[in-house]
Amino acid sequence: xxxxxxxxxxxxxxxxxxxxxxxxxxxxxxxxxxxxxxxxxxxxxxxxxxxxxxxxxxxxxxxxxxxxxxxxxxxxxxxxxxxxxxxxxxxxxxxxxxxxxxxxxxxxxxxxxxxxxxxxxxxxxxxxxxxxxxxxxxxxxxxxxxxxxxxxxxxxxxxxxxxxxxxxxxxxxxxxxxxxxxxxxxxxxxxxxxxxxxxxxxxxxxxxxxxxxxxxxxxxxxxxxxxxxxxxxxxxxxxxxxxxxxxxxxxxxxxxxxxxxxxxxxxxxxxxxxxxxxxxxxxxxxxxxxxxxxxxxxxxxxxxxxxxxxxxxxxxxxxxxxxxxxxxxxxxxxxxxxxxxxxxxxxxxxxxxxxxxxxxxx
Amino acid sequence: xxxxxxxxxxxxxxxxxxxxxxxxxxxxxxxxxxxxxxxxxxxxxxxxxxxxxxxxxxxxxxxxxxxxxxxxxxxxxxxxxxxxxxxxxxxxxxxxxxxxxxxxxxxxxxxxxxxxxxxxxxxxxxxxxxxxxxxxxxxxxxxxxxxxxxxxxxxxxxxxxxxxxxxxxxxxxxxxxxxxxxxxxxxxxxxxxxxxxxxxxxxxxxxxxxxxxxxxxxxxxxxxxxxxxxxxxxxxxxxxxxxxxxxxxxxxxxxxxxxxxxxxxxxxxxxxxxxxxxxxxxxxxxxxxxxxxxxxxxxxxxxxxxxxxxxxxxxxxxxxxxxxxxxxxxxxxxxxxxxxxxxxxxxxxxxxxxxxxxxxxx
Numbered sequence: 001x002x003x004x005x006x007x008x009x010x011x012x013x014x015x016x017x018x019x020x021x022x023x024x025x026x027x028x029x030x031x032x033x034x035x036x037x038x039x040x041x042x043x044x045x046x047x048x049x050x051x052x053x054x055x056x057x058x059x060x061x062x063x064x065x066x067x068x069x070x071x072x073x074x075x076x077x078x079x080x081x082x083x084x085x086x087x088x089x090x091x092x093x094x095x096x097x098x099x100x101x102x103x104x105x106x107x108x109x110x111x112x113x114x115x116x117x118x119x120x121x122x123x124x125x126x127x128x129x130x131x132x133x134x135x136x137x138x139x140x141x142x143x144x145x146x147x148x149x150x151x152x153x154x155x156x157x158x159x160x161x162x163x164x165x166x167x168x169x170x171x172x173x174x175x176x177x178x179x180x181x182x183x184x185x186x187x188x189x190x191x192x193x194x195x196x197x198x199x200x201x202x203x204x205x206x207x208x209x210x211x212x213x214x215x216x217x218x219x220x221x222x223x224x225x226x227x228x229x230x231x232x233x234x235x236x237x238x239x240x241x242x243x244x245x246x247x248x249x250x251x252x253x254x255x256x257x258x259x260x261x262x263x264x265x266x267x268x269x270x271x272x273x274x275x276x277x278x279x280x281x282x283x284x285x286x287x288x289x290x291x292x293x294x295x296x297x298x299x300x301x302x303x304x305x306x307x308x309x310x311x312x313x314x315x316x317x318x319x320x321x322x323x324x325x326x327x328x329x330x331x332x333x334x335x336x337x338x339x340x341x342x343x344x345x346x347x348x349x350x351x352x353x354x355x356x357x358x359x360x361x362x
Numbered sequence: 363x364x365x366x367x368x369x370x371x372x373x374x375x376x377x378x379x380x381x382x383x384x385x386x387x388x389x390x391x392x393x394x395x396x397x398x399x400x401x402x403x404x405x406x407x408x409x410x411x412x413x414x415x416x417x418x419x420x421x422x423x424x425x426x427x428x429x430x431x432x433x434x435x436x437x438x439x440x441x442x443x444x445x446x447x448x449x450x451x452x453x454x455x456x457x458x459x460x461x462x463x464x465x466x467x468x469x470x471x472x473x474x475x476x477x478x479x480x481x482x483x484x485x486x487x488x489x490x491x492x493x494x495x496x497x498x499x500x501x502x503x504x505x506x507x508x509x510x511x512x513x514x515x516x517x518x519x520x521x522x523x524x525x526x527x528x529x530x531x532x533x534x535x536x537x538x539x540x541x542x543x544x545x546x547x548x549x550x551x552x553x554x555x556x557x558x559x560x561x562x563x564x565x566x567x568x569x570x571x572x573x574x575x576x577x578x579x580x581x582x583x584x585x586x587x588x589x590x591x592x593x594x595x596x597x598x599x600x601x602x603x604x605x606x607x608x609x610x611x612x613x614x615x616x617x618x619x620x621x622x623x624x625x626x627x628x629x630x631x632x633x634x635x636x637x638x639x640x641x642x643x644x645x646x647x648x649x650x651x652x653x654x655x656x657x658x659x660x661x662x663x664x665x666x667x668x669x670x671x672x673x674x675x676x677x678x679x680x681x682x683x684x685x686x687x688x689x690x691x692x693x694x695x696x697x698x699x700x701x702x703x704x705x706x707x708x709x710x711x712x713x714x715x716x717x718x719x720x721x722x723x724x
Binding site for chain 2: 237
């Protein structure tokens, strides 16, 4: 495949320590990351892509002996939206997660066991501060662009606001400057599902994780990532597939399967930590948001999706409005698509075109 | 209060048996019901109101020593939308439920224990057939009106379709001719939460019910009954109230409280039975729905709510379209309101006006 970055590998970098916004310290700090393309000699062609809730550092290409592409493979590669012939793309796993970066599944050197719930609470700001260490490690002063959808969009916003000198362009999709009560609710029910699982054990479950609770949390989340229309096209009222006996409908067996397979690759504590980081992130709204954007120095591309009811377009328009109040250059586009919140992950010619041109015109 | 039906009492009527659509038999069949107003000598002033998922027979007035009004007290009483000075209003608990009518919590005379999961599966059609026994018991040949919101609306539609000779007017709110994949999904995740609770025990939990599973199911449901806008007004991003330690936000403590208090009044098996009845109800759509309505003989008032994303207005418009195809008299109104799916339960002058006039003009 000429438009693929090909075989890639997740690397781990270790940093001395990171002091979190709440004063806690993660030491050592480990960050899992991948890179695609080549950093030029001026080091001014780097793009940082930030993943969403259940993502990881593997954003493009393939791992050896796997046919599963990275989560944004549709947009990262030679000639693609984030063109690796021109740009050096960095993707790292968030701290608090469970895909290689420091988080609740990391081993506490003092006890020799997983940190579990003794791992400190992390914020979106902390995730960005950890990414900054990685960016500095590459000797990059300014990111040509930082981009992401959903929680990735929050990280990109945080970069633009907290580290204005280090960002030239910012592309955010399907995101919000803060969670609404409804967005908090869906995460909260997911967390309560984990807490309700008898295997939860206050977060110190070791080898016997709260599988059922985490699966339920994922099922709830999954419904919110799709749209009414997409679910009708995909499942309608069809009978269940496969051997999942507990449901009478195809959409039910699909959700049960999604829940169960998620548990094999994700950690329940991380789910709690990362959703809490999402819910606590707040740049405010209206005047407060405008004030938050007052020191921003980059250009913006903001993309929302017509069928995204979890992060509705009005939240993107609030971001755009507060950027405009500050006379910050911003392009806004609402893409008409039926794929719901997950639209930012789906191959889409319009989105490719938008990103490509926005970067070309920088 | 001159507009209240005052102190009321839930009564139980026992019928020999009911053969369900799937061939199973409930015997004896018990129905919990309340009535308000007086049946006239012609017996042509009866209105049947049908409750939603977690409702019961107590639709109006107050039980002795309680200050909790019936679920539709805003609409049933002297001078109200369903004017008890003129009409005889009947409200009965659905079969499969747990508020006095036959359901999984009924005692199996053979074992002396609750039926639990050995209670037969019931459909919306079965619920209506049980109500028909009660209506006949009063000697009522034709209901002047049958009405309900959400699942109550499905029952009202079923009356109009299955028993066309017995209905003069039909008022449905916030309902659908069949559940979409998204609507099934939310119920499915709720059922999976109950099934995931170790106390579930295949439905035979006796004295130790799956409290946590049912509470989670209710939390999920509750989020879908409200709207983004209402939740923002009511909770926003405020910190938690009370002593619920497991959540960082007011909306979280509210949901946890709603879940826990629901468990005190509702049965987990009934939750599964009634949500399955909802999900399996299907009058079809487009041509199929028009065919289903071809024998209908009553007038219709169909009401939808702008902020109801669980039963979106387009589902009401599909009902209206298929009625119009059959030249059945139908008025449609979409009320602009921020209360979400629960709007049909909330006092609303526009809705009162619509119901009042629709009935007056019959």
